[in-house]
Amino acid sequence: MTYAVAVEDLVKTFDHFVAVDHIHFQVNRGEIFCFLGPNGAGKSTTIRMLCGLLMPTSGKGNVAGYDMVKEPERIKQVIGYMSQKFSLYDDLTVQENLHFFGGIYGLSGKRLREREEEALEKANLRELRNRMTRTLPVGWKQRLALACALLHQPEIVFLDEPTSGVDPISRRDFWRLIQEMVERGITVFVTTHYMDEAEYCHRLALIYRGKIIALGTPTELKMKTLSKGILEVSCDPLIPALEVLKKATWISEAAVFGDGLHLIGKEGVDLEQEVQTLLTTHPIHLKRMEWIRPSLEDVFVSLIEKENDR
Amino acid sequence: MNLPRAWAIARKEFLHIYRDPRSLGLVILMPAILMLLFGYAVTLDVKKVRMTVLNYDGAQESLSFIYRFSGSPYFQLNGFIQDEKEVRRLIDEGTIKMALVLPNDFSQTVKSGKKAPVQVILDGSDSNTANIILSYVQAIARDYTQEKTFLKIERMGRKRPDPPLEGRTRIWFNEDLESKNYFIPGLVAVIISIIGVLLTGQVIVREWEKGSMELLISTPVRKSELIIGKLFPYFFLGLLDLILAVLMGRLVFDVPLRGSVGLLLLLSCIYMIVALAMGLTISAVAGTQLLANQMAMIIGFLPTFLLSGFTFVISNMPLWLQIITYGIAPRYYVSIVKEIFLKGSDFSFLWKETLVLIGMGLLGVMVATRSFKKELR
Numbered sequence: 001m002t003y004a005v006a007v008e009d010l011v012k013t014f015d016h017f018v019a020v021d022h023i024h025f026q027v028n029r030g031e032i033f034c035f036l037g038p039n040g041a042g043k044s045t046t047i048r049m050l051c052g053l054l055m056p057t058s059g060k061g062n063v064a065g066y067d068m069v070k071e072p073e074r075i076k077q078v079i080g081y082m083s084q085k086f087s088l089y090d091d092l093t094v095q096e097n098l099h100f101f102g103g104i105y106g107l108s109g110k111r112l113r114e115r116e117e118e119a120l121e122k123a124n125l126r127e128l129r130n131r132m133t134r135t136l137p138v139g140w141k142q143r144l145a146l147a148c149a150l151l152h153q154p155e156i157v158f159l160d161e162p163t164s165g166v167d168p169i170s171r172r173d174f175w176r177l178i179q180e181m182v183e184r185g186i187t188v189f190v191t192t193h194y195m196d197e198a199e200y201c202h203r204l205a206l207i208y209r210g211k212i213i214a215l216g217t218p219t220e221l222k223m224k225t226l227s228k229g230i231l232e233v234s235c236d237p238l239i240p241a242l243e244v245l246k247k248a249t250w251i252s253e254a255a256v257f258g259d260g261l262h263l264i265g266k267e268g269v270d271l272e273q274e275v276q277t278l279l280t281t282h283p284i285h286l287k288r289m290e291w292i293r294p295s296l297e298d299v300f301v302s303l304i305e306k307e308n309d310r
Numbered sequence: 311m312n313l314p315r316a317w318a319i320a321r322k323e324f325l326h327i328y329r330d331p332r333s334l335g336l337v338i339l340m341p342a343i344l345m346l347l348f349g350y351a352v353t354l355d356v357k358k359v360r361m362t363v364l365n366y367d368g369a370q371e372s373l374s375f376i377y378r379f380s381g382s383p384y385f386q387l388n389g390f391i392q393d394e395k396e397v398r399r400l401i402d403e404g405t406i407k408m409a410l411v412l413p414n415d416f417s418q419t420v421k422s423g424k425k426a427p428v429q430v431i432l433d434g435s436d437s438n439t440a441n442i443i444l445s446y447v448q449a450i451a452r453d454y455t456q457e458k459t460f461l462k463i464e465r466m467g468r469k470r471p472d473p474p475l476e477g478r479t480r481i482w483f484n485e486d487l488e489s490k491n492y493f494i495p496g497l498v499a500v501i502i503s504i505i506g507v508l509l510t511g512q513v514i515v516r517e518w519e520k521g522s523m524e525l526l527i528s529t530p531v532r533k534s535e536l537i538i539g540k541l542f543p544y545f546f547l548g549l550l551d552l553i554l555a556v557l558m559g560r561l562v563f564d565v566p567l568r569g570s571v572g573l574l575l576l577l578s579c580i581y582m583i584v585a586l587a588m589g590l591t592i593s594a595v596a597g598t599q600l601l602a603n604q605m606a607m608i609i610g611f612l613p614t615f616l617l618s619g620f621t622f623v624i625s626n627m628p629l630w631l632q633i634i635t636y637g638i639a640p641r642y643y644v645s646i647v648k649e650i651f652l653k654g655s656d657f658s659f660l661w662k663e664t665l666v667l668i669g670m671g672l673l674g675v676m677v678a679t680r681s682f683k684k685e686l687r
Binding site for chain 2 (some may be wrong): 053054
């Protein structure tokens, strides 16, 4: 079976600004693939190119088996897209929005009505079908936007930061909908800058300044980047300890995390031993030390710092 | 081309219009207000000119001369004054437009058969009106002089002579020279321009500004479907306004509609396509709704108002401006509407204008389709 999305050497420049810089990746059918990165990293630009809204400056790619450059209109028939900015019609009711997008995707008559009902049901918007869209809370608007993007039963759905500005509970609801979609065999391509959401994905690509700096499953990324894990240190006082540790030659990274410090040592260093020795020479009381599994956030921070050091 | 898809767009546009009180008001109230304004308020007719008289003479002859003014429908006597300084004050205040000054020997001079000088003071701040008043005054003076001359001849015992020339004027098409008959047909063109250019000028740029266009172009909808779907509601509204304007013109203002209504509707539809295409093009190239509005004002609305022959006669314009008017569609449409309304012309007189409009319509739709890109900008 072919990939849902496969791109090679994809580049997009705006004047002199390189928004997407020679990226290369594949998305398997039926997986949740996530683009994780800070604002302005090139996530939206990539998604727009994949959906045929922007022509790439160079490079090539396939989406659902169609050529990105030559057949964007065919791609549009088999994908669903949810843009970063809410872009349904505020002055239409919930049902009118659904009806409109159904019509645009060529549905009509009984089939359109059935799909509308189904979508209202799934998005849990049945009682609100006659509400003006403008009056819906953000989380519900996003559910409606997703419902509109799914009406024509696309093979691949592209969701550009679907949960930004949404409260945590609605976010979890939204991810439940995404899980359901994947169970039905739909491929989901999603961008986010929430680390916790990235954990829900099958595979993710870290994108930074237009480049993919890491790609893999969440576990793979954690193992590969921080194989030894992270040493969490509780001590008192915290900030002087951080300053002392940062100066140590055997430390590659040190950062405050909650009420403790997260330390990553350089290759071949016995970190626990070194920390203990160093802190006793200073008026710092060491309370506790523990090896922990790195979170994606640790991975992300570490990778970006490495990238910045280049 | 998938018609249900175009219809989905059209349906949505109808909903937008229906839910937006501003555009709904523009569609329904604007034509009515314009008609009332131009039908009742704006008039080029000069009637009941307010005037005053400074009569130093006061004898019978002077009074009969003054009666020729006060008895005419064109003048309205605003009382007599005693002092020349009063004239200045009344004109400054705007109470009067004209003052008539008769010298103290007026009656005597007239009776003795000599030439009696009469002073006429006009408020020239509105030169057009002053000119018209002047011609009224001259006509009255001429009549009076002729009358007196004949009387003199009769008194000398001779037969009253026939004047050597008598012009018998007949005015065609607008028999009473009423400005409403001149304005209201042209107003139809202005109303269609407003719907076509001003309102339609928003339809695409609004979707860009709100972000909904990004979603729309991610769907398989085709350019042609989008354009036809967006044009249809405005075409329909334009037609509605056209019918409203024609009905109001006929029933409220009694403007004669001498030609065929069917022809008027048909040619109006052609003009509507030109206007809509222009509006869509503006909407596709303008970056913001504000800019689209200004562009629509400047290249759509103002030429219709000023250069189409609706308010100002084209043949009185300087040559370079006349040449420009050949390039704008409303010029042809205003002339079509006026001819059908007032002259009752049939197609054999209007085919040239019609051909130009068809050409402009085809070109316009082509440009509109080209200037809309189904890609992010």
